[in-house]
Amino acid sequence: MFTIITGAQFGDEGKGKIVDMLASQYDIVARFQGGDNAGHTVVAEGKTYKLHLIPSGVLFDARLLIGPGTVMNPKILMDEIAMLAENGVEVTPSRLGIDAKTSIIMPYHVALDTLRESKRAVKIGTTSRGIGFAYIDKVGRDEIQMADIADENRFRKRLLEIAPQKENAIKELGGDMKIARSEVDEYIEIGKKLKPYITDVSKEINLALKHGKNILAEGAQGTHLDIIHGTQKFVTSSSTVAGSACASLGVGPKKVDKVIGVIKAYITRVGEGPLPTEQKNEVGEHLREKGREFGTTTGRPRRCGWFDLPLAGKSINLNGYTGLALTKLDVLSGLNPLKLCIGYEIDGKQLDYPPELSDDIARCKPIYIDLPGWKEDISGAESFQNLPENARLYIELLEELMGVEIEYVSVGPGRKQTFMK
Ligand code: GDP
Numbered sequence: 001m002f003t004i005i006t007g008a009q010f011g012d013e014g015k016g017k018i019v020d021m022l023a024s025q026y027d028i029v030a031r032f033q034g035g036d037n038a039g040h041t042v043v044a045e046g047k048t049y050k051l052h053l054i055p056s057g058v059l060f061d062a063r064l065l066i067g068p069g070t071v072m073n074p075k076i077l078m079d080e081i082a083m084l085a086e087n088g089v090e091v092t093p094s095r096l097g098i099d100a101k102t103s104i105i106m107p108y109h110v111a112l113d114t115l116r117e118s119k120r121a122v123k124i125g126t127t128s129r130g131i132g133f134a135y136i137d138k139v140g141r142d143e144i145q146m147a148d149i150a151d152e153n154r155f156r157k158r159l160l161e162i163a164p165q166k167e168n169a170i171k172e173l174g175g176d177m178k179i180a181r182s183e184v185d186e187y188i189e190i191g192k193k194l195k196p197y198i199t200d201v202s203k204e205i206n207l208a209l210k211h212g213k214n215i216l217a218e219g220a221q222g223t224h225l226d227i228i229h230g231t232q233k234f235v236t237s238s239s240t241v242a243g244s245a246c247a248s249l250g251v252g253p254k255k256v257d258k259v260i261g262v263i264k265a266y267i268t269r270v271g272e273g274p275l276p277t278e279q280k281n282e283v284g285e286h287l288r289e290k291g292r293e294f295g296t297t298t299g300r301p302r303r304c305g306w307f308d309l310p311l312a313g314k315s316i317n318l319n320g321y322t323g324l325a326l327t328k329l330d331v332l333s334g335l336n337p338l339k340l341c342i343g344y345e346i347d348g349k350q351l352d353y354p355p356e357l358s359d360d361i362a363r364c365k366p367i368y369i370d371l372p373g374w375k376e377d378i379s380g381a382e383s384f385q386n387l388p389e390n391a392r393l394y395i396e397l398l399e400e401l402m403g404v405e406i407e408y409v410s411v412g413p414g415r416k417q418t419f420m421k
């Protein structure tokens with residue numbers, strides 16, 4: 001079985017939690033895009049793990065893979081392996097495989113990301129992790145790959161070729177040119193340590209599928225941050241939709257069995273860009289405080305708003321979801337009425353699907369319907385029947401309006417706080 005999980009909104013939907021919940025049923029959990037801009041939280045046995053690169057199946061026995069479509073900062077990976085070891089989780093080469101072709105994030109990518117962002121008149125609000133610049137080098141065929149840092153001679157030769165160009169780029173943005181040739185020895189040391197982890201991800205997954213094994217592809221970021229279909233320019237630099245898992249992991253599309261979208265019971269966004277239902281008021285405060293909506297990677301406060309059906313509808317199209325996991329329903333407790341955005345008004349017209357361009361989305365005025373809220377704390381609910389009537393109505397209405405089954409409902413960060421609908 002091959003299952004793909006993606007974020008259906010702007011990231012931070014709770015993918016880490018849902019992947020952890022499903023991981024025991026899978027033999028392989030693989031990351032297919034993005035890098036350490038991702039921050040996936042897993043709360044288990046009283047501990048909170050914030051994972052940036054290692055797939056969220058790490059607390060189970062599944063084999064973990066980092067695919068060639070990702071951009072990987074090896075220093076962050078080493079820190080993560082060390083953090084897990086301190087918590088008694090050994091990430092040995094038999095547990096984790098990194099594709100030989102995985103793009104490496106170099107110190108100059110991080111520097112260029114920060115410098116470029118500081119010069120932008122209209123900011124994107126990137127995570128400053130060098131993600132965009134690492135992908136530029138992939139497309140520009142100037143990337144350094146996992147296999148390069150594992151081979152000192154190759155790495156040095158490759159850097160000699162690339163560094164002058166990076167020096168110029170850094171100089172042009174007013175940065176310190178020395179960054180272009182910095183930390184080379186550290187990267188070689190890490191390359192030696194990571195060499196045993198190198199694998200061919202596509203080959204492993206296809207072989208596993210042939211043997212009837214179960215594979216879970218873990219998306220990072222969210223659908224509307226997709227580089228092709230998202231709210232450009234306020235997007236990340238990779239393709240975050242489900243189809244990207246096939247292309248990036250090297251698995252044919254006919255192998256896909258399930259596509260699960262993780263979606264919050266409201267919406268959040270971190271960084272700049274349109275968010276039609278954003279609530280810059282006490283409702284937004286309620287969602288941010290109760291939902292602890294602060295970035296896992298950067299600590300920035302997340303912008304919060306009501307559930308946006310037009311955006312959800314587009315997400316369903318872009319991913320072809322076969323089922324949804326609705327998260328953070330508990331955060332809505334105490335809000336009354338609840339508002340649900342069922343469409344937009346723009347230039348005197350009503351829309352039930354987002355316009356293509358970000359500028360137009362930003363001009364859209366949400367059309368809301370009011371729904372009755374509930375006061376009860378639902379974080380202990382163990383089944384759909386356990387929920388207050390108005391919470392059940394909210395779920396059922398969402399399901400009906402989206403036309404996709406809500407398979408899982410999450411009412412808190414912990415493992416026990418999820419049930420099947
Ligand atoms: P991801 O990037 O999609 O993996 O999501 P993050 O981990 O960045 O952010 C989700 C946050 O919400 C984390 O702190 C989770 O522990 C937490 N969380 C996940 N599901 C729920 C839920 O149902 N209720 C509440 N209150 N918190 C949740």
Ligand code: IMO
Nearest residue numbers: 011012037038039125126127220221236270271
């Ligand atoms: P997870 O996997 C939420 C956002 C940044 C910024 C934009 C571009 O935890 O859901 P980048 O550094 O990727 O060039 O930044 O994308 N962003 C995320 N927002 N969750 C994430 O990951 C994100 N990764 C990037 O805030 O707006």
Ligand code: MG
Nearest residue numbers: 012039040296
């Ligand atoms: Mg996150």
